[in-house]
Amino acid sequence: MPDTFFEDVRSLHLFSKMSADNFADLMRAAYVQNFPPQIELISEGDPSDFLHVVLSGEVDLFARWNNRETSLATLRPVSTFILAATIRDAPYLMSARTLEKSRIALIPSQDVRAVFDTDGDFARAIVAELALAYRSVVKTQKDLKLRSSLERLANCLLRQQTRVDGAEEFTLPYEKRRLASLLGMTPENLSRAFKGLQPYGVRVAGSQITIADRKDLESLAKPSPLIDDFLV
Amino acid sequence: MPDTFFEDVRSLHLFSKMSADNFADLMRAAYVQNFPPQIELISEGDPSDFLHVVLSGEVDLFARWNNRETSLATLRPVSTFILAATIRDAPYLMSARTLEKSRIALIPSQDVRAVFDTDGDFARAIVAELALAYRSVVKTQKDLKLRSSLERLANCLLRQQTRVDGAEEFTLPYEKRRLASLLGMTPENLSRAFKGLQPYGVRVAGSQITIADRKDLESLAKPSPLIDDFLV
DNA sequence: CGCTATGTTGATCCATATCAATAAGTGTGG
DNA sequence: CCACACTTATTGATATGGATCAACATAGCG
Numbered sequence: 001m002p003d004t005f006f007e008d009v010r011s012l013h014l015f016s017k018m019s020a021d022n023f024a025d026l027m028r029a030a031y032v033q034n035f036p037p038q039i040e041l042i043s044e045g046d047p048s049d050f051l052h053v054v055l056s057g058e059v060d061l062f063a064r065w066n067n068r069e070t071s072l073a074t075l076r077p078v079s080t081f082i083l084a085a086t087i088r089d090a091p092y093l094m095s096a097r098t099l100e101k102s103r104i105a106l107i108p109s110q111d112v113r114a115v116f117d118t119d120g121d122f123a124r125a126i127v128a129e130l131a132l133a134y135r136s137v138v139k140t141q142k143d144l145k146l147r148s149s150l151e152r153l154a155n156c157l158l159r160q161q162t163r164v165d166g167a168e169e170f171t172l173p174y175e176k177r178r179l180a181s182l183l184g185m186t187p188e189n190l191s192r193a194f195k196g197l198q199p200y201g202v203r204v205a206g207s208q209i210t211i212a213d214r215k216d217l218e219s220l221a222k223p224s225p226l227i228d229d230f231l232v
Numbered sequence: 233m234p235d236t237f238f239e240d241v242r243s244l245h246l247f248s249k250m251s252a253d254n255f256a257d258l259m260r261a262a263y264v265q266n267f268p269p270q271i272e273l274i275s276e277g278d279p280s281d282f283l284h285v286v287l288s289g290e291v292d293l294f295a296r297w298n299n300r301e302t303s304l305a306t307l308r309p310v311s312t313f314i315l316a317a318t319i320r321d322a323p324y325l326m327s328a329r330t331l332e333k334s335r336i337a338l339i340p341s342q343d344v345r346a347v348f349d350t351d352g353d354f355a356r357a358i359v360a361e362l363a364l365a366y367r368s369v370v371k372t373q374k375d376l377k378l379r380s381s382l383e384r385l386a387n388c389l390l391r392q393q394t395r396v397d398g399a400e401e402f403t404l405p406y407e408k409r410r411l412a413s414l415l416g417m418t419p420e421n422l423s424r425a426f427k428g429l430q431p432y433g434v435r436v437a438g439s440q441i442t443i444a445d446r447k448d449l450e451s452l453a454k455p456s457p458l459i460d461d462f463l464v
Numbered sequence: 465c466g467c468t469a470t471g472t473t474g475a476t477c478c479a480t481a482t483c484a485a486t487a488a489g490t491g492t493g494g
Numbered sequence: 495c496c497a498c499a500c501t502t503a504t505t506g507a508t509a510t511g512g513a514t515c516a517a518c519a520t521a522g523c524g
Binding site: 175 | 501505
Binding site: 148149150185186188189192206 | 479480481482483488489
């Protein structure tokens, strides 16, 4: 009944190096579920009962406060989320919702913590994962505090272009309204920011982006590996 | 010659549970240095040669981009910094400077990674530390994206008051100009924000803050454990 | 005690949010 | 397959939070 999601999970850095026994322990009570779009998988403040793994589809991590809401990250297969909360046995800090039909694996948090307590390799894999996640949030914070919204958008487009191997034309992987939220601005402002990038050779048609001259856009964006490079 | 800083370092959660042997390995090439105020200890982009430990004094973590600068965190004794960069053997994402005369212990990063590779307990301690740090940055990001500067200041004051066990009057632990930067605003704007909190019972005299009625201030600040509580 | 850095205040400017209206997609059921 | 409804995107007008610039006050510090 649990289909072949084991391999997908196992393929993650987080789980690939642990012993088969420990992995089996983790998977014993794990299960997979299919969710339609726009389902709130977890809500901030809830106890972290499961470590989640996106197997297919797309998940939005967001946060609410005082009737406001902001998107913090987008997760695509195959990746885990809510690892820090699971480890600390602390409530979720973010909520998560499916953006499209998604398959999510759920691994009981107590099992994760139990294996973590005994398996040094697993602990080390978690360290690598958390350190990467930490650095990623720090970069986002620098982006938010040091750049204007126009600069953030410019750099975001350059990062996207890099992800598609520098192709001059590509499709935005987000709905614009969500992109605005991720970048910390309103949808209206994003529309205007796109226009503001026209003088730098950015063409927008729906979700199709064309960057006529990367150098030109870079002259405005001033990308930095210490903010924009995923791997650093 | 290396004085008694061993115990201070050992007392940290990060090191308290590891074996004496492994701790000795870590300390073998470690050393302590005294720095005057305003010394830049590390610069973003530099390779992470040392894990740093603040033994006394005060350290500012900040970042620069395009001639702008922002403070990201303040470190007080006894705490480590640059752990994620050390673990990943990646360049620092933040710069650090002493704010006052400070004693800093420097532990070679390669030793940290070596012990990390063999000592599961140490790896687990690092996980706990990183998970906490990660959650702390996420909270800051929510604060930045969901709140206005007035709300950020109000909540910051409430957090400070909590740190001093709810005393009605306390001293700001930061220079105002740095507080402004931490909160993502200009010094001028911070001045005005303090005035904006007067109607909520906040009195400011230099760095002395008086909160006449916490409830009143909370009605504006709407503090949330998922943003403002250190431990959650 | 004076110098320099920090903090305050006021005037103005600018970026971004908000509000409102329209247009363009997207999906659904007849 | 089209028509309708609903959501998303754009555009314009306006408001406002926050930045900038400039002057002055204040407080540390040598």
